[in-house]
Amino acid sequence: MIREETHSVWQGRVRIRVLSKGRGPALVFFHGPWGLTWDPFLEELAQSFSVVAPEHPGTTPAAPDDIYHLDGLWDLVLCYDELLEALGLENAAFVGHSFGAMVACEVAAAYPRRARSLTLIAPIGFWRDAEPVVNWMMLDLDALRGRIFRDPAGDAAKRMFGPSEPPDAAAATRVRLMWSMGATGKFIWPIPDKGLKKRIHRVKAPTLLLWGQDDRLVPPAYADEFVRRLPGAGVQTMDGCGHAPQLEQPNRVAQMVRDFLRL
Amino acid sequence: MKISAFHLMPHRELPADFEKRYESVWVTPPWWELADARRVGEYYNWTLDELLYAAKCGFDGVCTNEHHQNAYGFMPSPNIMGSVLAKLTNGSDVAIVQMGATLPTSNPPLRVAEEYAMLDCISGGRLVAGLPLGSPMDVSLCYGVTPMEHRERYREAFALTLKAWQAREIFAWNGRYFQLANVNLWPRPIQQPHPPIWVPGSGSISTFDFAVEHDVCYCFLSYSGARSAKTMMDGYWRVVADKGRDLNPYRAGFLQLVVVAENDARAEEMYARHVEYFYHKCLHVPGIWFSPPGNQDYRSLVATMHNPVRRAENPKTLRYRDFVERGYVIAGSPATVRDRLKEEVIDSLRVGNLMVLLQIGSMPHELALENIDRFAREVLPHLRGVWDDEGWVNHWWPKRLRESARRRGAAAVGARPV
Numbered sequence: 302m303i304r305e306e307t308h309s310v311w312q313g314r315v316r317i318r319v320l321s322k323g324r325g326p327a328l329v330f331f332h333g334p335w336g337l338t339w340d341p342f343l344e345e346l347a348q349s350f351s352v353v354a355p356e357h358p359g360t361t362p363a364a365p366d367d368i369y370h371l372d373g374l375w376d377l378v379l380c381y382d383e384l385l386e387a388l389g390l391e392n393a394a395f396v397g398h399s400f401g402a403m404v405a406c407e408v409a410a411a412y413p414r415r416a417r418s419l420t421l422i423a424p425i426g427f428w429r430d431a432e433p434v435v436n437w438m439m440l441d442l443d444a445l446r447g448r449i450f451r452d453p454a455g456d457a458a459k460r461m462f463g464p465s466e467p468p469d470a471a472a473a474t475r476v477r478l479m480w481s482m483g484a485t486g487k488f489i490w491p492i493p494d495k496g497l498k499k500r501i502h503r504v505k506a507p508t509l510l511l512w513g514q515d516d517r518l519v520p521p522a523y524a525d526e527f528v529r530r531l532p533g534a535g536v537q538t539m540d541g542c543g544h545a546p547q548l549e550q551p552n553r554v555a556q557m558v559r560d561f562l563r564l
Numbered sequence: 565m566k567i568s569a570f571h572l573m574p575h576r577e578l579p580a581d582f583e584k585r586y587e588s589v590w591v592t593p594p595w596w597e598l599a600d601a602r603r604v605g606e607y608y609n610w611t612l613d614e615l616l617y618a619a620k621c622g623f624d625g626v627c628t629n630e631h632h633q634n635a636y637g638f639m640p641s642p643n644i645m646g647s648v649l650a651k652l653t654n655g656s657d658v659a660i661v662q663m664g665a666t667l668p669t670s671n672p673p674l675r676v677a678e679e680y681a682m683l684d685c686i687s688g689g690r691l692v693a694g695l696p697l698g699s700p701m702d703v704s705l706c707y708g709v710t711p712m713e714h715r716e717r718y719r720e721a722f723a724l725t726l727k728a729w730q731a732r733e734i735f736a737w738n739g740r741y742f743q744l745a746n747v748n749l750w751p752r753p754i755q756q757p758h759p760p761i762w763v764p765g766s767g768s769i770s771t772f773d774f775a776v777e778h779d780v781c782y783c784f785l786s787y788s789g790a791r792s793a794k795t796m797m798d799g800y801w802r803v804v805a806d807k808g809r810d811l812n813p814y815r816a817g818f819l820q821l822v823v824v825a826e827n828d829a830r831a832e833e834m835y836a837r838h839v840e841y842f843y844h845k846c847l848h849v850p851g852i853w854f855s856p857p858g859n860q861d862y863r864s865l866v867a868t869m870h871n872p873v874r875r876a877e878n879p880k881t882l883r884y885r886d887f888v889e890r891g892y893v894i895a896g897s898p899a900t901v902r903d904r905l906k907e908e909v910i911d912s913l914r915v916g917n918l919m920v921l922l923q924i925g926s927m928p929h930e931l932a933l934e935n936i937d938r939f940a941r942e943v944l945p946h947l948r949g950v951w952d953d954e955g956w957v958n959h960w961w962p963k964r965l966r967e968s969a970r971r972r973g974a975a976a977v978g979a980r981p982v
Contacts (some may be wrong), residue, residue, distance in 0.1 A: 322658065351869045365862035366861075366862060368712065369712075369716070372740070438857045438858070439705065439850075439853065439856060441850060441852040442852075469870065472869040472870045473869075475869045476870075478871045479857045479865055479869070480857070480858075480865060481857075482858070482864060483711060483712050483855035483856075483857035483858025483859070483865075484712070484858070486711065486857055486858050487710055487858060489706045490704070490708070490709075490710040490711065490858075491704070491710075554700065
């Protein structure tokens with residue numbers, strides 16, 4: 302059963318809902334720019350780990366305006382430190398996707414003892430002029446769908462983009478996606494290089510990078526930027542996936558995480 | 565009634581297949597393929613000449629505006645244009661309506677307060693201070709402001725601007741987005757306590773509230789004409805009434821595209837292709853760019869997604885006659901134009917400060933002058949007196965120019981410029 306609890310941090314001004322399930326070593330999942338849903342990947346991880354999945358500030362239902370209390374990445378990182386404290390998690394395995402992978406990496410750089418390991422799935426955080434990260438906030442939702450997923454008609458895409466009928470459900474999906482991008486986008490606009498390069502050397506945790514070979518938002522070449530700065534980090538490139546391999550191939554990615562964590 | 569000539573300063577010679585070949589007219593159109601600096605220099609000069617001609621012909625004000633990285637209207641600094649207009653219209657009763665410099669793209673935004681004060685000094689107190697929020701394309705996509713901070717930055721900058729104009733003492737501004745330890749504006753505007761303020765918007769409810777709370781003139785800048793603006797403006801007037809303000813028509817501004825000819829048929833011959841150029845090419849922008857994630861607050865986002873106010877009508881599928889029929893453009897003989905403006909815009913929306921766009925899209929210089937000339941001779945004099953019998957005071961117009969309409973009307977229409 303998925304547990305659901307909401308914690309208040311930042312002097313009570315930022316409410317963060319946390320979904321959790323499973324038994325085993327603690328694993329914190331930092332979701333990407335399109336919001337948190339309890340998907341087959343998390344379900345699979347919950348077989349081996351005690352999975353804790355917080356919603357980024359502003360994306361928790363009924364608390365959209367809480368995002369206005371945070372001014373930048375520094376505030377966000379401190380919020381996560383407070384949240385881990387509130388959850389009683391001294392440390393945990395960190396897994397993050399896209400924007401969430403950048404956040405996981407920032408928290409691990411700020412608080413090296415909190416991250417036992419780092420699994421970064423298609424992380425952002427760096428910038429190359431020759432291979433720009435696509436600004437997904439400038440794409441209309443149809444184009445976005447084709448950029449996130451290798452197969453925009455597949456189940457994973459359908460799950461994220463929801464049904465097109467009835468109209469109210471479709472509208473609710475658009476609101477969820479737009480608002481999640483807006484709230485997370487606050488920390489990365491207009492170029493997602495916010496200084497990780499100055500801080501990443503502080504990361505002490507063993508790190509695994511996972512990339513979909515057909516990532517059409519964040520080119521897999523960015524793995525080099527991480528590996529260059531995190532000697533010993535492993536890289537796995539996955540065929541048949543776009544920017545969200547954990548959604549398109551949940552079992553395979555979950556197995557990679559388990560293997561990496563030697564379970 | 566105050567009637568001002570508005571100008572966008574568009575690229576007038578985009579290729580015929582522009583909207584098929586390029587992603588957007590804004591943010592990403594490639595300069596080196598599409599433009600030539602010497603030719604663009606002519607556009608700027610034509611624009612200034614067209615506005616100066618309008619001033620000479622008896623328009624009450626001339627309007628410029630700020631946009632970036634685009635072929636739709638590229639006055640990145642409206643105050644450079646405004647300063648030329650201010651200087652060359654000295655001695656006349658024309659208002660310099662800056663519609664205007666965009667606060668969130670100016671850092672610190674005090675720059676706008678300073679430049680507007682300069683314009684007010686140069687023009688002898690004829691400035692109307694437009695303080696637009698700026699389009700998301702300009703502010704977020706071109707100038708890098710985080711969409712979620714756009715409105716907050718605007719509101720803080722707006723408050724700072726007003727205080728900077730009026731404060732008697734040097735003050736410190738310890739804001740969320742701007743910190744300035746010694747604000748001591750040089751110069752200050754002539755108009756006291758500050759120049760009249762217009763806030764342009766495109767129908768967002770939060771801007772209505774903002775405009776009414778601050779007692780400024782709300783200007784609806786729409787290219788879809790008065791008929792589709794009706795719901796929006798009715799909503800604005802409801803907010804005005806709810807907040808206990810009077811229904812002074814000068815609280816409302818509206819921008820309308822207008823073309824005038826001897827008769828309706830001639831109007832089509834002369835202007836159809838320029839109108840189509842405008843709607844097909846100059847507004848060629850991906851829809852999401854008008855409202856990227858975070859730009860709208862959560863409540864507005866929910867409202868828009870569940871209940872789109874304007875049915876998305878794709879102007880690229882419309883032709884000249886559709887634009888005219890739907891009121892996007894008011895076109896035809898002077899009588900047609902007068903009647904439609906009076907009925908559909910002025911009366912229906914309750915507008916006291918009308919702006920008209922008379923140079924449209926690819927319209928060449930000579931034709932723009934002809935349109936301005938005909939409007940000034942055969943339309944403007946008939947509309948000028950519209951609100952006079954109700955006795956409202958236009959608090960949103962430079963004080964020394966408020967009574968000048970009759971004088972301007974009597975001055976008749978000037979000769980064609982050199």
